[in-house]
Amino acid sequence: MVIREIQGLEKKKRENFLRNSPQKKVFTIKKLIEVIIPLVLLLGGIFFLKENLTVNETPTTESRVPDNEPTPKLNLKAVVLRTDDSLEAVDQESIYHGEFPYYNMDSTKTYTFSLHFVTSSGEALLDQNEEPLIASRKMKLVTQKGKIVFFLEANDLMREYLFDLDDVMIRAKLESIAD
Numbered sequence: 001m002v003i004r005e006i007q008g009l010e011k012k013k014r015e016n017f018l019r020n021s022p023q024k025k026v027f028t029i030k031k032l033i034e035v036i037i038p039l040v041l042l043l044g045g046i047f048f049l050k051e052n053l054t055v056n057e058t059p060t061t062e063s064r065v066p067d068n069e070p071t072p073k074l075n076l077k078a079v080v081l082r083t084d085d086s087l088e089a090v091d092q093e094s095i096y097h098g099e100f101p102y103y104n105m106d107s108t109k110t111y112t113f114s115l116h117f118v119t120s121s122g123e124a125l126l127d128q129n130e131e132p133l134i135a136s137r138k139m140k141l142v143t144q145k146g147k148i149v150f151f152l153e154a155n156d157l158m159r160e161y162l163f164d165l166d167d168v169m170i171r172a173k174l175e176s177i178a179d
Contacts, residue, residue: 102147
């Protein structure tokens with residue numbers, strides 16, 4: 001019986017030792033870390049996504065055209081060159097390109113270079129808002145005499161609209177802007 005009591009005491013001591021042993025504490029801390037780290041990463045990921053979603057929101061603006069309908073658009077690209085220079089590269093996306101020479105212009109002023117779409121009778125071609133269809137760009141001229149090389153781009157809707165018309169001409173204008 002004394003031996004059993006001694007064995008019982010030794011068993012209790014071993015259990016107490018294992019309960020309070022540093023190895024068990026390390027094991028418990030490891031388990032705790034294995035649970036805490038994924039939770040922190042998960043919460044951090046949710047916070048990061050929420051922050052990005054709110055930062056990337058764009059303010060809505062009122063439009064005359066419903067959002068589901070694309071609008072015809074024109075984009076004018078223009079480069080000012082000296083008369084002797086040439087531009088070899090042609091923009092493959094452009095629906096129209098050309099050169100517009102100018103003479104005796106003040107190179108210190110700002111100008112508006114514009115392309116006006118007109119019919120063969122001289123009437124202005126109108127866009128979907130019943131306004132004259134014009135592509136324009138503000139620019140400075142490099143010299144008093146030179147040329148403007150331009151490329152007119154359009155989205156698919158505008159391209160289709162213009163190509164379906166029979167008697168369309170383009171008139172280019174260069175006008176000084178009052179400074």
